[in-house]
Amino acid sequence: MEKHHGHAASNAATMNRGPAWLDVLQGGSGLVLVLFMWAHMLFVSSILLGVDAMYAVARMFEGEFIFGRPYPLLVSGAVAFVSLIFVLHAIVAIRKIPASYREYRLFLRHASIFKHSETRLWLVQVITGLVLMLLACAHLYQMLVNPGAIGPYASADRVWSGRWWPLYLVLLVSVEVHGGIGLYRLALKWGWVNPRSGAAGREQLRRVKWAITGFFLALGLLTLAAYMKLGYEHRHNVGERYVPQQQAE
Numbered sequence: 081m082e083k084h085h086g087h088a089a090s091n092a093a094t095m096n097r098g099p100a101w102l103d104v105l106q107g108g109s110g111l112v113l114v115l116f117m118w119a120h121m122l123f124v125s126s127i128l129l130g131v132d133a134m135y136a137v138a139r140m141f142e143g144e145f146i147f148g149r150p151y152p153l154l155v156s157g158a159v160a161f162v163s164l165i166f167v168l169h170a171i172v173a174i175r176k177i178p179a180s181y182r183e184y185r186l187f188l189r190h191a192s193i194f195k196h197s198e199t200r201l202w203l204v205q206v207i208t209g210l211v212l213m214l215l216a217c218a219h220l221y222q223m224l225v226n227p228g229a230i231g232p233y234a235s236a237d238r239v240w241s242g243r244w245w246p247l248y249l250v251l252l253v254s255v256e257v258h259g260g261i262g263l264y265r266l267a268l269k270w271g272w273v274n275p276r277s278g279a280a281g282r283e284q285l286r287r288v289k290w291a292i293t294g295f296f297l298a299l300g301l302l303t304l305a306a307y308m309k310l311g312y313e314h315r316h317n318v319g320e321r322y323v324p325q326q327q328a329e
């Protein structure tokens with residue numbers, strides 16, 4: 081169990097009690113997950129460029145362009161790796177929730193060094209984090225055990241006929257909001273903005289945060305809509321796989 085020393089409300093440095101390396105682990109794993117999600121969204125959104133673009137991305141991750149034939153196990157390997165970082169991040173974060181909660185309450189009671197909006201952001205992050213734990217696990221397990229079922233038709237069938245779109249919708253909003261706030265807090269904590277710029281710097285950082293979140297939310301919604309439309313059109317041929325024109329001839 082964690083030991084608590086000193087007076088929590090005495091100064092801002094006591095914000096993150098507990099071993100410092102846990103903080104680094106939480107921030108580091110969070111940053112890796114955010115970067116992964118940016119890449120993930122770009123790859124998944126290849127469907128917006130057309131079915132052939134998405135097909136090529138899916139085959140690329142199966143190593144087809146290197147080995148000459150697809151190895152879906154490579155995808156499972158990547159999923160296992162991402163899942164590990166995800167679990168690590170969740171465990172460290174959960175461990176810190178009660179202590180952080182006590183600190184925030186104290187801060188607020190003691191005439192609040194931090195603005196209320198910061199506390200609200202923290203609460204949103206706790207809630208979206210819990211949602212993510214549930215929904216991301218379902219998605220990751222699905223990808224882990226069905227690595228070969230990724231492609232324009234296979235994915236669209238899953239999204240529409242497999243009824244995964246409601247889960248993706250909630251997962252998308254949660255992950256973008258959670259990652260955006262997480263990145264914002266990391267930028268403050270790790271001093272990516274000039275501390276002397278004070279409230280103005282923080283305000284600017286918030287605008288950047290919303291721009292990033294807005295971009296990936298819009299891209300994600302468009303992408304999801306594209307899979308839903310394709311899945312709807314393909315609803316009478318569920319299970320049939322997409323074959324590119326040149327291969328079909």
Ligand code: HEM
Pocket residue numbers: 120124155158159160162166212216219220223229230231234235236238239244248249251252253255299300301302303304307
């Ligand atoms: C290596 C691990 C992962 C792989 C291989 C993967 C793969 C995919 C694929 C192929 C799709 C397209 C839909 C489908 O085929 O069902 C998709 C959609 C999605 N994934 Fe992942 N995913 C991974 C990890 C994650 C994680 C960790 C999250 C979030 C915590 C996530 C969130 C989403 C969301 C929100 C969508 C819907 C896309 C949209 O709404 O635009 N994925 N993923």
